[in-house]
Amino acid sequence: MKRILVTGAGGQIGSELVPYLRSIYGESNVLATDVKAPEGDLAQGPFDLLDVRDGRRASELIGAFKADTVIHMAGILSAKGEENPNFAWDINVNGTVAMLEAAREHRCAFFFPSSIAAFGPTTPRVNTPQDTIQRPTTVYGIAKASMEMLCDYYHLKFNLDTRGLRFPGLISYVTPPGGGTTDYAVHIYYDAITKGSYTSFIAKGTYMDMMYMPDALEAIVQLMEADPSKLKHRNAFNISAMSFDPEEIAQSIRKVIPDFKLEYDVDPLRQSIAESWPDSLDCSAAREEWGFAPKYDLDRMTVHMLEKLKERLVKA
Structure with missing residues (x-):
């Protein structure tokens, strides 16, 4: 990674990830994006407004910034998603598809954050395997499981460098x-x-x-910098x-x-x-x-x- 665009930069992970990435890659090399104006540390470096469902705008920003990596953190979380399933699906699925397409157009590496919510009640509960039945029962989990597979598809179909983690709490x-x-x-x-x-x-x-945020931030960078020849799974690695x-x-x-x-x-x-x-x-x-x-x-x-x-x- 050299030039990175981050979506959902004002969210739970993004607001800490952006300063962390800037400390590693340089402030000018990390473009934070969100649907709201930046606050705090986010205001100290490059920022643009972006609704992730707007693929044309995403493509314009990626091209203008000359990004080589998209870290797609925008999304609606589990309990909020159940309050408004249609909106959650729109952001979590349609927004991800739009960002994948923009990344494909510019041949960017693409990071997708999945979740333990991608599993369901029929998943083995103890020492849950990396590859197992999922069948989630929330719109948040269904979207995560769907996008895990779509990211795999974009790698297999288009040779896009997609990578992702299944985050715990x-x-x-x-x-x-x-x-x-x-x-x-x-x-x-x-x-x-x-x-x-x-x-x-x-x-x-x-x-x-569960996981403490410093470990989660380090895991994102570690995965995105990993030798691709060693990645058998690429997307949706279990981490905890x-x-x-x-x-x-x-x-x-x-x-x-x-x-x-x-x-x-x-x-x-x-x-x-x-x-x-x-x-x-x-x-x-x-x-x-x-x-x-x-x-x-x-x-x-x-x-x-x-x-x-x-x-x-x-x-x-």
Whole structure:
């Protein structure tokens, strides 16, 4: 990667990915795009407005910027998608198709972020294989599974350099939660500091794969810079750093905040979504094909998360 266009730059991942990429490749070599004007770090470098459904505009931006890589992060998350399925499909599918076509026109490498939501209730739940039955039951998951296959198709049919990751829940102290089912694992840290307690919308005993954002950002770059001859899968690599339920994350927080209290008020929608996803992922393909190796486990993440959040909340 030398010249990179990022869609959805103001979103959960994009808002941290853009500064990370600029620190590696240079500020002028990363074009951030979104449907809204930039804020914070995004305003410090190249930015253009882009609705990802507008393929002509996307192609114009790619050509003018002379991008060699498109990192397509724009999308509607799981719980928000269930509130408005037609809009979620439009953005998550039609937007991805438009960006794939623009990338194909300019022969750009293309990154697509899939998700554990691409799996469904009939998927093996424990140590979920890289290649297995998927059959998701949310519009978000159906779109992700569909685009995984379409990215494979663009590589096979058009020899486009498509690559992608199946992200677990991502935890960050920088970006507020954006309507995902795994967002409780972000909210809990905020409330631990500000309230000393948290009421979880996910039930006790519900395990989901998670990853700390610094590991996720590194994984994107690592995959996109990997030797293509070693990539047997290319798209939708399982990646994860940890799997826990609400009780275990609460126990980790109590090692730093001993009086922290956890209660429950389960949201049926988000609980049903969580129960359709795996408990844990087999990440061996990512390790073997491009050296995936996350640095943060639950306790290390908790210490760092609470430290950074305290700094941010004090400044606020």
